[in-house]
Amino acid sequence: MATFIGFSTDGKVKPPFNLVDLDLVKQDILNQLKTSKGERVMRPNYGSIIKESLMQPLDALTKQDIEDDCLRIVNGDPRVSLINLSVEELEHTLRVEMYLEYKEDLSRDALIAEFDFDFDGENV
Amino acid sequence: MSISKRNSNLFAAENWEVAYSAYTNVSFKAYDFSTMRSAMLNYIRENYPENFNDYIESSEFIAIIELLSYLSQSLAFRVDLNTRENFLSTAESRDSILRLANMLGYTPKRNIPASGLLKVTSISTSEPVFDTSGVSLQNQEIQWNDEEDPESFDKFVAILNSAMSSNNPFTKPIIQKNVGTIPTEVYAINNQRGQNVAFSFEGSINGEKYPFEIVSADINQNNVFKEAEPNVYQPIRFLYRNDKKGLDSQNTGFFFMFKQGELKFNDYIFERALPNRFITVEDTNINETDIFLQQLDENAIVQATWKQVPNLTGQTLAYNSLSLDSRNVFSVENTINDGVRIKFADGNLANIPTGIFRLYYRQSAGTSLTIRPENFNALTINVPYFNARNELHNLTVNLELQTSVFNSAPAESLQSIKQNAPQTYYSQDRMVSAQDYNVYPLSQSVNILKLKATNRTHAGHSRYIDIEDPTGRFSKVTSYADDGALYKDDEPYQQNIIFGLNKTETQILTDDIARMTKHYSLQNFVYDDFRKAHEKSNPGAFNLLEKDILWRTQPSAPRNNTGYFTTLNAGTREILNNSTNDNRIIQEGSYLRFRNPNDPTEKMLASINSITNSAVPYNTLATTTGVVSLSKDIPNGWLAYEILPSLNAELLEQDIGVAFKNKITAKEDFGIGYDFNPINVSDSHWYIIDNGSLLKDSKFESSRESGASWIIRAEYNETESSGTTSKYTFVGRGSRYIFESLSDVKFYFSNDEKTYDSSTGRIQKDTIELTTENYSPEIRETYIWDDTDEDGISDAWKLADSDATYVPAGASQNIILRGRNSKAKDMELRFISNFGILQNGASSISGSANYAQGDFISPVEVAIKVDSVSADTGKAVVAKGDPV
Secondary structure, eight states: OOSOEEEOOTTOSSSOOEEEHHHHHHHHHHHHHTSBTTOSTTOTTOSBSHHHHTTSOOOHHHHHHHHHHHHHHHHTOTTEEEEEEEEEEETTEEEEEEEEEETTTOOEEEEEEEEETTOSOEEO | OOHHHHHHHHTTTTOHHHHHHHHHTOOTTOOSHHHHHHHHHHHHHHHOTTTOOOOSTTOHHHHHHHHHHHHHHHHHHHHHHHHHHTSTTTOOOHHHHHHHHHHTTOOOOOOBOOEEEEEEEEEEESSOOBOTTSOBOBTOOEETTOTTOTTHHHHHHHHHHHHBOTTSOTTSOSEEEEETTEEEEEEEBOBOTTTOSEEEEEEEETTEEEEEEEEOEEEOTTSOEEEOOOOTTSOOEEEEEOOSSOTTSTTSEEEEEEEESEEEEEEEEEOSOOTTOEEEEOOSOEEEEEEEEEEEOTTOOEEEEEEEEOOBTTBSTTTTTTTTTOSOEEEEEEEGGGEEEEEOOOSSSSOOOOEEEEEEEEEOOOSOOOBOGGGSOSEEEEEEEEOTTOOEEEEEEEEEEOSOBOOOBOOOOHHHHHHHHHHHHHHTTSOOSHHHHHHHHHHHOTTOOOOOOOOOOOTTOOTTSOOOOTTSSSSOOOOOOSOEEEEEEEOOEEEEEEETSSSOHHHHIIIIIHHHHTSHHHHHHIIIIIHHHHHHHSTTTTBOGGGTEEEEESSOOSEEEEEEEEEEETTEEEEOOTTSGGGTTOOTTOEEEEEETTEEEEEEEEEEEEEOGGGOOSOOOTTSOOSEEEEEEEETTOEEEEEEOOOOGGGHHHHHHHHHHHHHHTTOOEEEEEOSSOSSTTOOSEEEEOTTTOOTTSOOOOOTTSTTOEEEEEEEESTTOOSSOEEEEEEEOOEEEEEEESSSOOOOOOSSOOOBOTTTOOBOOOOOOOSSOOOOOSEEEEEEEEOTTOSSSOOEEEETTSOOEEOOBTTBOOOOOSOTTSOGGGEEEEEEEEEEEEOTTOOSOOTTSOEEEEEEEEOTTSOOOOOHHHHHHTOOEEOSSSOO
């Protein structure tokens, strides 16, 4: 039986919208990664800096900032722990890869988020 | 599933059971974001624990809940805000408050402009006007009340008359009314038409410049100044006021009216009759008083003036055309920042406007200004005018503000509107109930900050009875009593003065001694004992009939309080000079009794306030202020037939200054006397009585040669003096009058509870009126000549209502009076005996004396003697006066 039961419409057009356990946690983390700071009502500090960093040259400093921000977001969710994190720049895309461990059953899975420079959307 | 249950599900919204069930889960306390969010999360936790437990802020569902909470908060805030703005007590927006007040028929007050009168201090004209001597006044500046030019007034009037309409020269005003008791006349300058409705100027107040305008003055039906309706084709009007206090009075002269602000106008063309038309004026800070709406013809000539209705409940556009006797009415609504919206009627009970209209309005500062005379420096206006020959000339007028003006007020505050609007609606534009009296006046003026009306009557009081407040705070209380007593006591006034400190002898004489002469006890003495003593020694001493002194008013008026006296000297009428020996009796401070020479029953009493130049007028011109000032207006030509002299302290220094100093230096006792009418030229009014002839303890004598004629005596106190200082005790003769009531009325004096007269702002004083005079004493003690040892011969006085007996001893009755706290005059002693009373004419006891048998009522101070012979026989005699 699932420990965490949640809800997401991301990438879905019809029910079921339910998600459970590690999939749910990954979706929750992804929600925050895809939200810019100040975008959400009443929560100005919610979200990530990734979108604002897309146009910055991905030097070591910016990369470190993005990694710190990802680490902060993952650490904010007590249900998982971060095993590995990488931030890479592809063609017109910033790719964030996280390898997560679900604390309930110690299962592991990768979370990959890609952010297009042209803001048309993200590929996960 | 039953049909009813299915119906309930289908029509869930209408089914009360479903609705009731749903509402039990709703938190109606949740209005803001956090409580909304908590309420929804709690609802999910309680009802869907198996379907959702992802309570982390990055959850999409939580994001949706928070978005919903945000929207709910926003909606709740707006609903709450709109609701609050719909109630007068909670509305905050000025627009909302004005609308709500308007709904209640209340028109909030806009700002009140400062307004007042400017006195014309000088004028000049470009026209060749000639004075009575034929001298041209062209381009000459004529000062008002020019002391160096006795004809300045005539010149002033000559110039103005030339500039005024020939139909209304000076003394033939357009309007003549009393404004605040001052006769005021309205005149008009025949100025060039079609140019000015007002003359602009600037005033600098607290470093800030404000626009002002000189406007055409008028007087309304309540005898208050108002601005005449602006009309470029009407002459500008000004005022002449005369308070009869001479030309230098602030309220005498020619005046122009001014208002703070800038008069503007908008023209409107209403081509078709549109019911309920309104026009909005975009300008702000439009004042409360100056809105004029005129209907014009195509040449801009005023055809009609439309009247503004108050727009209060019961006085609306639709209802008050009858009360105003006009169907041409409009109302004014306020918009924010003192803008206005002009509203017209629907045509049923008032006319719909059609044609050309001009709306005049004045923008004012919208603040409370205190305008002082120095704020208007060198104020000059030039008025082009046509003279009687229709030639265009220029009148230059210099103006000055005489007194400070502080009658402006800002617009009514929101708090005030919120308070007054419902109260005014409640009072329905009338004052009937007690609450009406407490609230209605507030709606009439923004200058009333606090109001309290007290209900002094109650159900059952007839309206035909003059209601009195028994506390005496709000109405006069009249207490009737029949036990009043008035008596006079000797009350010398005493003051210790040390010489040699910080004041010179002369300063003490003119300050301290002069103040002593004005003390009420000494004044009482002068008006009674002093006067009686002089009357006794010199009958007719105060009679002025022989001098035949007549009062002449100056400035000339039927009655006035300034002027001079004339007197008959050896058959010739001449101006009275009070420095001459015959007339030295006329002094400042004295009272004069006047009477009408043609009707001796008409009499008036006035005191002489001041005399300058020995009462001799500088000139006898009709406009000059007289040298003698009286306490009240006395008709011209009345006869001064009697004088009540008082002490003229102004003469102290010149009369006895040197002698006084010498006496102090010599450390001597002395007396100070006053001769109200010195016979000899060399004698002064005040004089010093040497210690050698001073009779300190004697009763007053009127003769100035007598040592008892002192009214103030000085005693040197050697023990408390030093080499450099001299301590004196000054004792003034004096008396006081005491009115008392034995039991009916209790007089008490409280300095903490003063009652003020609201109209004068002065403290109200009580008065005692004597309806009748009653000389009967209040306390009676009756003694009966009684046989105490039962030997058949009466031997003692026995008190009628007790067993107390008193055996006479010689001239003394040995009676101990019981009424010890009473004055002797309040007591009556009644003696009942079988002996006789000496009647008038019998001065001693003898067998042949005229006796009267029976009761005897004696004043206390009269000694009664029982002679030894009579005592032996049980009979006695009583003698009034000196005991035998």
